[in-house]
Amino acid sequence: MxxxxxxxxxxxxxxxxxxxxxxxxxxxxxxxxxxxxxxxxxxxxxxxxxxxxxxxxxxxxxxxxxxxxxxxxxxxxxxxxxxxxxxxxxxxxxxxxxxxxxxxxxxxxxPGGHASEDALSPYLPDGFDHAPWGxxxxxxxxxxxxxxxxxxxxxxxxxxxxxxxxxxxxxxxxxxxxxxxxxxxxxxxxxxxxxxxxxxxxxxxxxxxxxxxxxxxxxxxxxxxxxxxxxxxxxxxxxxxxxxxxxxxxxxxRPASTQQADAVIALLRALVEHYADRPHAIPSATARAALGDGVPLDLIEAGSQESITAAVAYVAGMTDRYACERGLVELNWDPTKLPTAVS
Structure with missing residues (x-):
């Protein structure tokens, strides 16, 4: 038909x-x-x-x-x-x-479940909610x-x-x-x-x-x-x-969940701040989806609200594995402070 x-x-x-x-x-x-x-x-x-x-x-x-x-x-x-x-x-x-x-x-x-909302909310004027963000x-x-x-x-x-x-x-x-x-x-x-x-x-x-x-x-x-x-x-x-x-x-x-959430929040906030200071390391498609077509990507200043919003978009799109990997590679993150799986 x-x-x-x-x-x-x-x-x-x-x-x-x-x-x-x-x-x-x-x-x-x-x-x-x-x-x-x-x-x-x-x-x-x-x-x-x-x-x-x-x-x-x-x-x-x-x-x-x-x-x-x-x-x-x-x-x-x-x-x-x-x-x-x-x-x-x-x-x-x-x-x-x-x-x-x-x-x-x-x-x-x-990444990291609902803890990511607590991690990313401080960087956006209206907070971060996965539903409208999606x-x-x-x-x-x-x-x-x-x-x-x-x-x-x-x-x-x-x-x-x-x-x-x-x-x-x-x-x-x-x-x-x-x-x-x-x-x-x-x-x-x-x-x-x-x-x-x-x-x-x-x-x-x-x-x-x-x-x-x-x-x-x-x-x-x-x-x-x-x-x-x-x-x-x-x-x-x-x-x-x-x-x-x-x-x-x-x-x-439960205590293990809150400990896991704390580890997620610390890592994601560090990643946002890292990329907000390096907006040109953020993929252009990600930045454009977050900021719209009217913002010239090559003119975004490090530390500006535009760079922070683009950094949030980049970090929010990461998988758990990739976020942890970026923490280890880009931030020299202590492996013992990464979120861990339930055995």
């Missing part, structure tokens, strides 16, 4: 609130439409083939330098996409749009649709709600996925055990990831179909909140 025929079919297949794909999509720079792919399918494909997405394989989800069976930031994004697809498909929403948002939602993340800087060269960028920019619960139901689904899917798989990884590492789960979680959602995911997905479908609003049944939403609180107490904020 041609793109036009498939767009026409959306009028029949999608729910009344589902986001329709039209032509080349609502992009900052106009393009010719693809003959076969919808605009949101093109967005999904562009993100999937972009180096920013590939670098997620080398970025921390919870554990720095994850083992072969622990999640990294890429596997997290793929699991979010699977959860979002399951929910969006059942609710007759636009599945390719949900997939594009989910695959791209963490492309703005720095939409407005990291993925800016891809000329994505406004709807896709909105879902990426606002997937975090601390930000305004996304403007589309697909974006709301991805926001929930992100929380569902990381709560379940971060616990599974922590259990595999011996940090927690299934028996430690709060009763409200174990009794309402189960103790294994498959059962938990199924429960959360069905609770979203049931609630949304009955109310017409993207959400989750109150009893299971309460269990999800308790599950997340448990992870914070026993996984994310």
């Amino acid at each position: 041609t793109r036009e025929a498939r767009e026409d079919l959306e009028g029949t297949l999608l729910a009344s609130n589902g986001t329709r794909a039209v032509g080349a999509g609502n992009r900052a720079h106009e393009e010719e439409p693809d003959p076969y792919r919808t605009c949101f399918e093109r967005d999904r494909d562009r993100i999937l083939h972009d180096s920013a997405f590939r670098r997620l394989a080398g970025k921390t989800q919870v554990f720095v330098f994850p083992g072969d069976h622990q999640r990294n930031r890429m596997t997290h994004a793929l699991e979010v996409a699977q959860v979002a697809r399951s929910i969006a498909q059942a609710l007759s929403l636009n599945v390719p749009l949900a997939e594009a948002m989910a695959i791209g939602h963490d492309c703005g993340h720095g 939409a407005d800087v990291t993925l800016q060269p891809l000329n994505l649709c406004a709807e896709t960028l909105d879902g990426i920019r606002n997937h975090s619960w601390s930000l305004p709600a996304p403007q589309t139901p697909e974006g709301e689904v991805v926001s929930w899917a992100d929380r569902i996925a990381y709560v379940c798989h971060d616990f599974e990884d922590a259990a595999a590492a011996g940090i927690v055990t299934p028996g430690m789960l709060p009763d409200i979680v174990a009794e309402r959602c189960g103790r294994d990831r498959s059962t938990q995911l199924g429960t959360f997905v069905r609770a979203m479908i049931t609630a949304t179909m009955s109310t017409g609003r993207i959400g989750m049944t109150p009893d299971i939403a309460e269990a999800l909140a308790a599950f997340r609180s448990f992870n914070y107490e026993h996984v994310y904020l």
